[in-house]
Every structure is written in C-alpha cells, then in structure tokens.
Amino acid sequence: MVTATNLRTGRQVALLAAVQAALGTPQTAFASSPVFWTHSTEMPVSPKKTDDTWMAETVGPAPEERTNIGDRPLGRIVSAVTPDALDLLLRSNWGPKVGSAYTLASQINEWLTLAWVEWAAAGNVGQVVRIQDAWVPRLVLRAEFPRGYLVAIATYMGRRILPDAKGSGGLTFPASWSPERNPVTVNAAAFVRDPAGLNVSLRIRELEITLNQRPAAHEWDYADLLYSVVKAGPTDVRVHVRAEVSDETWALITDARAGTMRQFRFTAFAQSPAKTLTVTFNNLDFEFEELGHDGKDMREIVADGRAHLDAGELATISIT
Numbered sequence: 001m002v003t004a005t006n007l008r009t010g011r012q013v014a015l016l017a018a019v020q021a022a023l024g025t026p027q028t029a030f031a032s033s034p035v036f037w038t039h040s041t042e043m044p045v046s047p048k049k050t051d052d053t054w055m056a057e058t059v060g061p062a063p064e065e066r067t068n069i070g071d072r073p074l075g076r077i078v079s080a081v082t083p084d085a086l087d088l089l090l091r092s093n094w095g096p097k098v099g100s101a102y103t104l105a106s107q108i109n110e111w112l113t114l115a116w117v118e119w120a121a122a123g124n125v126g127q128v129v130r131i132q133d134a135w136v137p138r139l140v141l142r143a144e145f146p147r148g149y150l151v152a153i154a155t156y157m158g159r160r161i162l163p164d165a166k167g168s169g170g171l172t173f174p175a176s177w178s179p180e181r182n183p184v185t186v187n188a189a190a191f192v193r194d195p196a197g198l199n200v201s202l203r204i205r206e207l208e209i210t211l212n213q214r215p216a217a218h219e220w221d222y223a224d225l226l227y228s229v230v231k232a233g234p235t236d237v238r239v240h241v242r243a244e245v246s247d248e249t250w251a252l253i254t255d256a257r258a259g260t261m262r263q264f265r266f267t268a269f270a271q272s273p274a275k276t277l278t279v280t281f282n283n284l285d286f287e288f289e290e291l292g293h294d295g296k297d298m299r300e301i302v303a304d305g306r307a308h309l310d311a312g313e314l315a316t317i318s319i320t
Contacts, residue, residue: 014177015041015077016115017088017134024224026132026162027113031172034084037179039151042075043116043129045163072218072227073131073158081141081150082180083275083319088112089154092136093211094317101318107231108135114156117166117173126166133159135229137215141279143186143207143268150184150268150277157215159226182270184277189268191241193251195280196263202249205300206242207266209279211235211315237307237314239264239281242300245291249301256286261308278318282310 015036018027047068079085091097092112095105112134119126140153164171191207193200216232243249255262261283268277289302307314 012119012177013038013041014117014179015079016117016173017085017112018115019088019091020111020113020133023111023133024159026130026160027115028170029172030115031174033115033174034082034088035174035177035179036077036085037080037082037181037183039078039080041077041116043114043131044071044073044075044161045129047161048072070220070225070227071159071161073134073156073161074218075131075156077152077154077156079152079154080179081152081184081277082182083184083270083277084180086152086184086277087319089136089139089152090317090319092134092156093139093154093213100320101316104235104313106233108229111135112156114158115171117177119166128164128166128171130162130164131156131158131160132162133226133229135215137213137231139211141209141211143189145186145189145205145207147187148185150186150189157218157229159224159229182272182275184268184270184275186268189266192265192267193248194262195265200248200251202241202243202252203246204241204243206240208240209266210238210240212238235314237281239266239284239305239307241286241303241305243303245298245301252286252301252303253288253291256288256303261285263310264305276318276320278316278320280316281305281307282313282315283308 015038016030016033018030018033020027050067090102091110094102114131114134116129134156136154136156138155142151190201191204214232216230218227221228264281264284266279284305284307286303286305292299
C-alpha cells in the first residue's frame, strides 16, 4: 500500500489565459499571460459519459455500455480586476478592442485558452488543465464602496479539456507566478447620471454590472466532432445599484416613473501603471425595491437597471 504524501493546497495555484490564433488551436505559450488574482476557480476535468441502457443484460449494465461522448466544459472564475486580466475577459465577452475601446461582436471571434496550474512555483512538477476554445458569455463586475477592489465573476464555456503535466506539451509559463499587482480599485470610482448634461455623481454603496451575451446550449458539431459554443443573443446589459437615500438618488425614481431613460457612466482606476476603466450605459431604465424605513434607519434605494440601444449601442467600454 502506498500512502499519498505529495498533497496540494490552494495556496500555490494559478490561472492563466491567452488568446488563440484561431478556433480549434489551443494556446501553449503563456509566458506573457497575466496571472489572474483569483479568489476561486471552477475547472472541469471530467468527460461526459453515455447513459447506461442495460441493453440485453438483466442483472446490471455491461462495461461496453459506458463510453465517453466528449467534453462540455463550463465553469466560473472569481478574480480581482486588473487591467490585463480584464482586457482578456472583455475581449472574450464583448468583442475585439479597437484602440482603447471594445467593439460588440455579433458572434465570437476571440477565443481563449484558459490554463489552471495546480502547483504554480518554479521547479514544481504539477498538473495543468487547459480549456480550449473558451468564451466568457457572462461577465459581472462588482464594486462595494467606499474602498476595495473591483471584482470580476466570469462564467465561461469551452469545447475541449486538455489535462497535461506541467512540463509537457511544449507549454511555457510566466517567469513569475505572482498575480498582477495593479488592481482596479473603487476608492475613487464614480457612477454618474447623465454625464453629458446633469453630470451628477451618485452616492452608492454597491454596484454590479452584468454583461450577458446569452450563450446557446452546447450542441454537437458533426464537422469538428466537438460540442459547439455560440452566442444566442440578444445582448443584455444590466446594472444593480444599492445607494443611500438622497435628492440625487430620488431623481432616479422620478425618471423611472416618468419613463425617462438616461445615460450613466461608471469609471474606476488602477494606479501603477495608471489605467482608467470606463463603462457608459445608454438609455438606462430602473426598477426599484420597496422604500421606507426600518426602525430609526432609512431603507437603502435598491434598483435594477437595463440598458437600451442608442445608435446601435447598449454600452461602450474602454480601458485607457
């Protein structure tokens, strides 16, 4: 009997991502990839199996009834937002970048290879799980004020799971396994109502931005002999806000009751090197939870907003 001694912990893992040259071409070069500052990751490793039919057996299923039918990787990543990591997530979710701005694409045209390294330290021999043809259909950016980091919750889909030994397959990795230490913070972040007109900054306690590209269900692709990953559309952009009760936030209720939609803008900053994330929402329309008081305390204004098209754009996103 052999007793397991080389046990792993979650303290030495790393998540990497790199853009593929094309669909079906998994990335092996991660030397320039940012190391995500992750809180948690979900990396599928199991193949999908056929259901047992019992065929002609009367006692139980025979071994030949159970076979692999392909991979359908699906998982979630929770990470602090850094400019380089966010760039990869936005390119995959929203579309390619032109200059500093991202352009919404009707279908996926930037595929990622995700690589989860279970023992990320120089010289260690561990395992790597790569997800080929990965796409982020749903990206949530969450800010809790007045301080802290912007957090990304990314849901991804892929087409193939590639487990490898860390030193095999021509895989290359960053020289340093330290995450990118330049988080986008909420210390000086702002959420502004009607930035081109009224230009009112709201006092908020929590903001959650959801960019949902609405994926279609995995379906078998008989040409590639893999499950497909496609956008189902239409795109959905939403904002959840938890704010202090004030004249400025009451104006949101006034607008909603009048059927008035306005532009809103969220900005947040990374410090070194200096980067600015800007998300501008067009024709944002809010619905509200009940207002009132609880004992001596006022209830917060809690609102859910949805963006609508303006000149073909729900929202514009840039990192400068």
